[in-house]
Amino acid sequence: MNTEFRKTLPGTRLDYFDTRAAVDAIKPGAYDTLPYTSRVLAENLVRRCDPATLKASLSQLIERKRDLDFPWFPARVVCHDILGQTALVDLAGLRDAIAQQGGDPAQVNPVVPTQLIVDHSLAVECGGYDPEAFEKNRAIEDRRNEDRFHFIEWTKKAFKNVDVIPPGNGIMHQINLEKMSPVIQVRDGVAFPDTCVGTDSHTPHVDSLGVIAIGVGGLEAESVMLGRASWMRLPEIVGVELTGKLQPGITATDMVLALTEFLRKQKVVGAWLEFFGEGAAALTLGDRATISNMAPEYGATAAMFYIDQQTIDYLKLTGREDQQVQLVENYARVSGLWADSLKGAQYERSLSFDLSSVVRNMAGPSNPHARVATTDLAAKGIAGQWDEVPGQMPDGAVIIAAITSCTNTSNPRNVIAAGLMARNANKLGLSRKPWVKTSLAPGSKTVALYLDEAGLTHELEKLGFGVVAFACTTCNGMSGALDPAIQQEIIDRDLYATAVLSGNRNFDGRIHPYAKQAFLASPPLVVAYAIAGTIRFDIEKDVLGLDANGKEIRLKDIWPSDEEIDAVVKAAVKPEQFRQVYIPMFAIHEDTGPKVEPLYDWRPQSTYIRRPPYWEGALAGARPLKGMRPLAVLPDNITTDHLSPSNAIMLDSAAGEYLAKMGLPEVDFNSYATHRGDHLTAQRATFANPKLFNEMVIEDGKVKQGSLTRLEPEGKVMRMWEAIETYMERKQPLIIIAGADYGQGSSRDWAAKGVRLAGVEAIAAEGFERIHRTNLVGMGVLPLEFLPGTNRKTLQIDGSETYDVIGERTPRATLTLVITRKNGERVEVPVTCRLDTAEEVSIYEAGGVLQRFAQDFLESATA
Structure with missing residues (x-):
């Protein structure tokens, strides 16, 4: 120090x-x-x-x-159970590898406090119209995930510095915002700013408190857990001035969807943003948190707000101790972190956004930045005519309407607005359509308490929005099964079915296998679409129903006023509710149970938890980067959901077939996400998204959609997994060629692990999303970036080529990608080595984060 x-x-x-x-x-x-x-x-x-x-x-x-490595030492690590569990599986495997080489496995522990919240495992099998939905969904979650929860329970006892919040308590980011982050930490009599990394791209949620918190992949989090600095190139810090104020009836969701579209166009990928100005100062902490939460949707690494009176008010509202609140204000004022001290701050780039320009918005049909004003739905071809046939679902049927996600349920104004909307609809006799699976899944138990206090719980339940869980649910693709009759009608009629949710992502194939597209909307709009029943409904103009006097009811007739929303929030949301939830949740419980062995007793038949293979065979050896064949040639905007989906596993998928062979009943296949602790299941998810467009697969002159590739040199089109198996048997090194913004979306380790296990040694793309690039490096996959003006199209790549990489791998060096075409023609293409720091070069050359740590650990033990 x-x-x-x-x-x-x-x-x-x-x-x-x-x-x-x-x-x-x-x-x-x-x-x-x-x-x-x-x-x-x-x-x-x-x-x-x-x-x-x-x-x-x-x-x-x-x-x-920006040309030097910069060290950052996060104070803590927060994890959700999918990536957190996977990281701990890796550490358990690392202990095995250390023990096999004569080291002491018990010495492998996180040295940074690590908090794991089980929030990604629950599927909404029972909708919010079932009064016992919460209990039933939790029981199913425990049954399906027994292997995973057994392992997580072992980690609590086997590892030091690991704390676990069990299932049923809320979403990691909302708990982090409402309780875990102290804003100012105190250790050993020294006060300092809280900082953290999280194994989820929405970790910037607490940036709204003035806390530097960024999302990383599990591999980078593992490195931080084990005591290493997080090394980076100094980021571009962009100032975003917010001017004006929101118009009446406009929600924080409308605001963040407009900002997401704006910031994507401003190309802030990888930047650290700071929001300032009169507009930012007037926003409540809940509104700020909605903006910070969606940083990955506009591509930023961080989305910071200053510490000011809004911060202090929020800390008081959420029941923080008076002494802690006073410490935050005192420290910020003395140290230069209070908002008033930042008036002279200078930014390399400044942007301006007028809040008064925001209208009511949605995003869709398949990207969070694809904003569409609700007044433009018809012009965009989303709303339109549909046939109302008694006993049938309409075209564009909304089969899922979910109030979900920490993005919106951490903002009391959004949730209260939905409750008041439901009350107004009930008064006028409106109801949800019978084919709409409705649900309310708040990110915190406090939401249920203040809805009760406001008298709105019953109003939401009456429309089918009863609490089904305190977890991520639909936002994470865990929307559960449909009613069999509804599912069969969708299949039989090849119906265009959709989902509307208050989440943060709507990527193709993410929300539900039978929802062909999905739209993001504010919680009150989700309620409205449950009543409308189809995305073809023009939500601003069409008639929702008739009142008792036969008068037409439209959206404006049930939309609550800002004044009423604010009055109810002020009266119903109280500090004691947060204390009631969080004091017992974070009480220290003495572990009186039996001690566990330092090495995990792996269950051989488990399809959830399996000893990882990263220290074995070819994965631990050198990568020649010679004679690589393309596994896929991909367009722009490939997301981690394309690379490794998280939604429900279908029987006819490669993973489904494997699980069936392992004796698992189809009803308990669960999601791809929950099986990521077992590489034999998880690697079968690689490129398993049915919405994938691999440009190597052409039919009738068009790229064919599906989890497909072309096996070379035979030129045979086949399912992706069968091709991967064939290439693995041949020990054929592979490469992926891609467009811009490769790896958008969730901080999903398996988007990198899956391709590495398949034998992919390098990925050449026009650009990479930050977290995915670091995950690739952490797995020993070489990211290569085409120079501006060069891409797969200008090079006329069709997937029949072979590839070599030549040159010394140093930070951001220019290497040569040698393309040998089928006719023998040889093309040399300069590419940028996207190993950005010396630390990343070291990790890559070792074979990955885990291999590097094992080497360093054994060398240190020997010394």
């Missing part, structure tokens, strides 16, 4: 570090021009670095040099 700039925090017995003095010692006056993010990063350095590293890194921060 650096002591040169250590001081005592006024009014307390706590110490802190005078970062202003440290910065100004290098360049006088520089501190006052630093953005908020730079100040927090500087605090991190002053607290953790030796003097030489501190001076060099602060100089880099002040001068904004």
Whole structure:
């Protein structure tokens, strides 16, 4: 710990570090021009670095040099159970590898506090119209996931520094926002800003509190858990000025969908954003959190707000202790992190967005940034005429209407608005359509308490929006089975069926196998579409029904006013509700059970938890990068859902066939996501998305949709998994060729693990989403980026070629991709090596994060 700039925090017995003095010692006056993010990063350095590293890194921060590696030391790690469990499976496998080589496996532990919240495992098998939905869904979750929960229980006892919040308690990001983040930490008598990494791309949710929290892949989180700095190139910090204020009737969801479209167009991928201005200052913390949560949807790494009075008010509202609230305000004011101190901040790039320009919005049909104003639904071809046939579902039938996701249920205004909407609809005799599977899955138990307090629980239940879970559910693709009769009608009529949800993602194939497309909307709009029953309904103009007097009812007739929403929020949302939920949840319970062995006793028949293979065979060896054949040639905007889907496993899929052979009944196949602790199941998900377009597969002059590829050199089209198996038997090295923004979406390790296990050694794309690129490096897959103006089309790539990579792999070096065509023609293409730091080069050359750690651990033990 650096002591040169250590001081005592006024009014307390706590110490802190005078970062202003440290910065100004290098360049006088520089501190006052630093953005908020730079100040927090500087605090991190002053607290953790030796003097030489501190001076060099602060100089880099002040001068904004991006050509050097920059160390960051997150204070904690937060995980959900899918990626968190997978990370812990990797660490359990690492213990086995260490033990086999004579090391002490019990010494392999997270050294950074790690909090795992079980929130991604529950499927909505019972909809919100069933009064026992919550209990039934939880029972099914426990039955299906017994193997996984057994392993997670073992990790609590076997590993140090691991804390687990069991299922049924809420979503990691909302719990992080409402309780886990202290904003200012205190350890050993020293106060410092809270920082964290999370194994989910929506970890920036708590950036709204002024906390640097970014989403990373499980592999990067494992590295942080094991005590390493998170190394990066200094990010571009973009200032986003919010001006004006939202118009009446416009929700935070409308605002964030408009911002997502705007920021995608401004190309902020990988940037760290800071929102400021009069518009930002007026936003409630709940509204800010909605913006920060969706950082991955507009491609940013972080979405920061300053600490100000809104922050303090929120900490009080959510029941934080008075002493902690006072510490946050005192520290922020003294250290230069309070909003008033940031007026001189200078940004390399500044953007401006007028909140008054926002209208009522949705996003769809398959991307979060594909915004469409509700007034434009007909013009965009979404709303339109449909036939109302008694006893039949209409074209565009909404088969799922879900109020879900921490993005929206952490914002009381959004949830209260939905409750008031339901009350108004009930008063006028409106009801949901019978084919709509409705659900309410808040990210926190406090939501249920304030809905009860407001008298709105029954109103939502009457429309079918009873609480089905406190978990991610539909937003994560865990929407559960449809009524068999409804599913059969969709199949028999080849019906265009859709979903409407208040989530943050609507990628192709994510929400439900039978929902051909999905739309993101605010919670009150979700209620409206449950009543309308079809996406063809023009939600602003068409008639929802008739009242008792035969008067036509439209959306405007049931939409609650802002004044009423605010009055109900003020009266119904109380600090004691948060204390009632979180004090017992985080109470320290002494573990009096039997001790467990340091090595996990792997269950040989498990399809959920299996010892990982990353230290075996070819995965532990060198990658020649010679004679590679394309596994796929892909277009722009490939998401991690295309690479490794998370939704329900179908019987006719490669994974489904495998599970059936393993004796698992189809009803308990569960989702791809839940099986990621077993590589034999998870690798069969690689490119298993039925919405995939692999440009190697052409039919009638068009790219054929499906989980397909063309086996080379035979030129035979086959299912992706069969081709992967064939290539694995041949020990054929593979490459993937792709367009722009490769790897958008969830921070999904298996999008990298799956291709690595398939034998993919390199991926050449026009650009990479940040988290996925780091996951590729963590698995020992080489990311290569085409230079501007060069892509798969200009190179006339059709997938019949072979590829070599030539050159020394150093950070961002120019390498040569040698393409040998089927006719023998040879083309040499310069590409950028996207190993961005020396640390990443080291990880890649070792074969990946886990291999690197095993080597370092054994060398350290020997020394």
